[in-house]
Amino acid sequence: MMTTYAPSRLLPLIEHRIGKTAGAGLMMLTADSTEYAGRQVQIGGRVLLNFGGCSYLGLEQRPELNDAAVRAIRRYGTQFSYSRAYLQSPLYLQLESALEAMTGGFPLVAPSTTLAHMAAxxxxxxxxxxxxxxxxxxxxVKMATCLLDGIPVATVPHFDIDRLEQKIARLACKHRRVWLLLDGLxxxxxxxxxxxxxxxxxxxYPTLHLYVDDAHSTSWLGKHGRGFILEHFADRRRIVAVLSLNKAFSAGGGAxxxxxxxxxxxxxxxxGPMLFSGPVPPPMLGAAVASAELHLRPDFSELQKGLTDRIDLVLxxxxxxxxxxxxxDRSPMFFVPCGELEAMFRFAQGLRARGIYTCPGGFPAVPKGQEGIRFTVSLSNTEMDIRHLMESISSEQRNTKGRSDAPSGKRVRAATPSARAVADGRSR
Structure with a gap:
């Protein structure tokens, strides 16, 4: 049956489980008012090694970006208070020109990836x-499908290619185009x-089109940081990709x-949001232009290699x-399964006690009963930091072994063909 994404029926359950996680001291936290450089984060007076952020290349501390943000403030102020439909900052044109050089496509900058989906x-x-x-x-992306009035929308299992093809084949017989919405990473x-x-x-299926949220592979992967999907598809005539100008790009907005x-x-x-949403503020546009220019430098690939070296160390x-x-898969995000919610609490709290900040992964981000610890690596992490993290995870896993609510030994999925291609340096 075709249905739109309707999370309202799940709100009580979501509120309950996130409330429990917050009560365990693992969510809804505020960093202390101290200087932040990426490698560590201070929470409640405790300095923790940071394995939870999404600034995979650590660009937010680069002087090129910081100086560009300051220059934009001095020239245009803290905001350029017009709807872009009426009058846009000239920094938009500079940014979209640089993004065109990065991606080889036709970019359109939005205030965020969420608003980009809602507009596109x-x-x-x-x-x-x-x-x-x-x-x-x-x-x-699911939220944006609620705006597709009268359009049939259905979810498909994660990477079950046989079932996906069955649905595409059925829909292709009745519909002009079939859109598959997914993440690149x-x-x-x-x-x-x-x-x-x-x-x-x-x-x-010539009627199949891809709409890909590639926020988490932007910058650290692909030529000039164009991300996973744009790196692997030479023919993009039926592909729309959305990149993040936050995360590894370290500025603000989406494209x-x-x-x-x-x-x-x-x-x-x-x-809609291209007409009525507030614009990206000048300091973030200035930082984004500087970041894009950094991506186009010949030595940018060295930053990417520094991250993949850290990923390989984790693996x-x-x-x-x-x-x-x-x-x-060879990405900067890793998920350690713990089982039920309380087991995840103990695991995360055990890592905090060892001076390590990671993120809890629970419902609705993952299925109930399959909670775990999500951690990320970045250029801010040293080799010693990563070794301490992995030894701590190993110790915590040994501590939970034998408990009734410990992970059941679920078989780990092998790397996908796409991930192996990245590891081997191949692109489609």
Whole structure:
């Protein structure tokens, strides 16, 4: 049955479980008012090694970005208070020109990736189309599907290619276009979209289009940091990608990358948030321009390599210490399964006691009863930090072994073909 994303029925359960996690001291926290440099975070007077942020390349501390933000404030003030539909800051044109050089597409900057989805999808998806959305796709994309009035929307299991093809085949017979909404890199488990399978489906079904939230692979992956999907598809005529200008990009906003200039123009003119949302503030535009220019430098790949070296260290130590992740894809995000919510609480609190900050992963981000610890690595982490983290995780796993609510030894999924391609340095 085709349904739209309707989370309201789950709100009491979500509120209860997040409330319990907050009560355990693991969510809804505030960092102390101290200087922040990325490697450590101070919470409640305790200095913790930081393995929870999304600034994978640590660019927010680069003088190029900081100086550009200050220059933009001095030139334009803290805000440029016009709807972009009426008058835009000249920094928008500089940023979109640099993003075009980065991606080879037609970029449109939005105040956030969430507003980018809300602007783009209702314009791109036409009457007579149908939408499929991977069940683990980011919540911001699911929210945007609520705006698709009269469009059939259905969820599909995560990377069950056989069932996905069955649904595509049925819908392709009745609808002009079938849109598959997914992430390029999934933010909880750190697994990549299966690009080989997707490419085969697109070749087999000419009506299939991809709309990809690639926020978490922006910057650290691909030529000039263009991200996973744009790196692996040379032919993008039926692909729309959304990149984050936050996270590893270390500025503010989001960017929709179109393969067609007319689609870009239509979304700019008709996408609701492009008309009525406040613009990206000048300091963030200035920082974003500086970040994009940094991405285009010949030595930017060295920053990316520094991160992949740290990722490889985590994976190597995991093998040595017999640490189980839900996936072993070569990304800066890792998920350690714990089982039930209370087991996750103990695991996370045990790591905090060892001076390590990680993020709890629970419902609704992951299925109930499959809670765990999500941690990230970045250029801010030293080799010693990573070794301390992995040895601490190994110790905590040994501490929980034998408990009735400990993880059941769920088999770890092998790296996807797409992840192996990244590891081998190949691109489609």
């Amino acid at each position: 999808l209702p314009v791109l998806v036409h009457p007579g189309d149908a939408v499929l959305i991977d069940v683990f796709t980011h919540a911001s 999934y933010s909880m488990y750190g697994d990549f979209a299966p690009v080989s399978d997707l490419a085969a489906l697109m070749q087999k 929709v990358i179109f393969s067609d200039a007319e689609d870009r123009t239509r979304v700019q003119r008709c996408g 190597s130590l995991a093998r040595q210490l017999d640490i189980r992740f839900v996936t072993n």
